[in-house]
Amino acid sequence: MQRRRPRTAPAGGLALGAVVLLALTACSGGSGGSASSSPPPSSVSPSATAGADAPTRTDAPEQFTPVVMDVMSTPRWFRGTDGQVHLVYELRLTNAFPIPATVTRAVVRDADSGTVLQTLSGDPLTASMSLLTSGSQPTTELATATTGVIWFDVPLADPSAVPARIDHELTVTVPPGLPVPETITSTGAPADVDVDAPTVIGAPLAGTGWFAVGSCCDGPHRRTAQPITNQLWVSQRFAIDFNKINDQGYLAVGDRSKNESWPTYDQPVLAVADAKVTIAQDGLPDQTPQAPTPVTIEEADGNHVILQLADGVYAFYAHLKPGSVSVQAGDRVTKGQVIGRTGNSGSSTGSHLHFQLMDRPSALAADGLPYVFDSFTVTGRGPALDELMATDPATTPVVLDPATAGPRTDELPLGRDVVTFPSP
Template identity: 35%
Template sequence: MHHIKLYLTAVILIWGCRTNAQEYHTTFDIRVLHPPQLVTIDGKQSAYYELFITNFAADTLAINKLAVFNGLDSTEVLSLTGKELLNQITPVGQLTFERKGVLYPGLSAILYLELSISGGQTISHLSHLLEYSFLPTESGQVRTVSGASVNLLSQSPTVFGPPLKGGPWVALYEPSWERGHRKVIYTVDGQACIPGRFAIDFMLLDEQGKYAKGNNDQITNWYGYGLDVLAVSDGVVIISKDDFPESPTLSDHPKIPAEKATGNYVCLKIDSGKYVFYEHLKPGSLRVKAGQRVEKGEVIASLGFTGQTTGPHLHLHLADRPSPLGAEGLPFVFEQFGSLGTYTDFGLLGKTPWTPNKGNRQFLLLDERPGPNTVVKFD
């Protein structure tokens, strides 16, 4: 009798475990490509980072919602649904979605996140929750998966001096651009990287917002062409490439492969794991060589039109390795610059003046990164 009681107790316990346990489903693998780091943009603490999502299920899954939580107090700091969510999702490779946000079995995608932190919030850790459904939908049942918990990098962003003189310079970038630097991934030595995560392209304008005088097919007519490029910090030159030819016109500029996208460039080491890249430089203008020490503010080259570019400008970014493609882009700020306004409609660049700040005032900003398509002046 004693043995029967033990047997019945065991059966009840096992049955209870089964009824209380959640049904297991193979779903998404969610990973953070590179730990985020806070940087001040337009006066707000912001973090740019990416979630790499792979569907390991045997079913097609549709992403319906993403929520990001502050790991310190579990408050929701970002929620994306609908079109706002789908615009942030990009498939990996040439496969296309039946519709955005739908991942077939084995398909991967990258979800690009631009997080703005409200004033007074303290965030050092983030967690993520994906809401999804199976397709075809059988009962409209929605499921969730949590993961990709990540600690924010604690160090402050690197502070740069001016890379150029005067202005007005438009700081060209926009996280949402389909083929902007933010969304271009390279694989080097078996590792996927986003070197241009925080890249900015600087183009000189006149007061009417035009970037060239007269025929803009002639690169020498562009206002910024040939102007001095400056060292943003003390450092040591790691790479100095000055053998790339330059087309005298936009129309004759050849198609350039990714491995030569930089054109003539300088890589400047300013600290351990911090390398500044200056790209598209004018042939014969480089004043520095590998191994040479430079001082902040020193002229290192001239703005040009070499490599993968649609017009003369300076491409500037900071990375964690001395490789143009095989490195992760890091955030940086400028010690100071004047903000004149912005191009809220990028299609108006070169046609009309920018939208000025309220009261047509110039704001002096300290230890900040220019906002997308902001027009700035340097000392």
């Protein structure tokens, strides 16, 4: 396992009372209409960082910003199998006005040069935004006192295009007839970017037919913020659920109620690097495929292993087969060593390997970290998750599009990729 730097250095799931509206009138000086109000970029403090308050310059004009922006955690990047660099992070949007607001445009900029990195509006904006608690339901509408998120995946040409800092320009509209402009554009939410290259690791599995389900940057993992110990965490930002397709293209063969009928089941799980075992749990039973029973939060990960790869870098393997975990806390493991076997334990609807990296030894209370696999081959791309879930895995083979097939080095499989990992 190693941390590689870019070859070239990056560039520098409601009406309020009249009292509040009267207060708005007094503070705004009675301005109205549809004019846009936008402060200059100099209102962004150069010392602000992600998650911190961003003070403005005293010479910047004051304005009402109904939707308050902040970056939830440090933006980080990886290279995907599409050949692009992906800068991934979340922009939290809080509607602090006593009226609804609609986000119509969001711009990401290099805070140092002012270069526009991404502009979202219309359908792409809607697809990228949701309420904090409803990640699978796209919306640009924010009722009063609600929180939304833009789940940013900013495509860049190469690592040299990764900026050291970013900021944002947000445009929102509010209902007419109020003592504020109907369209308001503001600049803010500056954040430092982690320009270091993602962690390079070996494969957690071996062989052919591994379907990357829920990989970045869509799906249920990406849009899950967990409220743990009075803090929001997106630990599964870069998580993948690996499901195995057999040589005939099927995800299941025979009786689907048996774990053994799924090719994913009972496959060797490998250490992705030389590492120290931090947590190893075994003894929890497998679930019945597609008919799971409820579990507690302590049992949600099922039988699992957490490896410490480096300071602040941990690998998490979940839902392992009972009795298969072959390591214990404190052990040292080597890259490619078998540490368990795939199963269906914990909060799981079917046999799979849930894999992710994070900055703390917790599956939930941690910040998800990007990673790339040092070597694998893309076989092709499968159907979207919704389409896949609507088919019978024992009678309908997975059809792959081979357009993206080929060997890969230091990349992360994207959602729908089917890959072959080398033998350890």
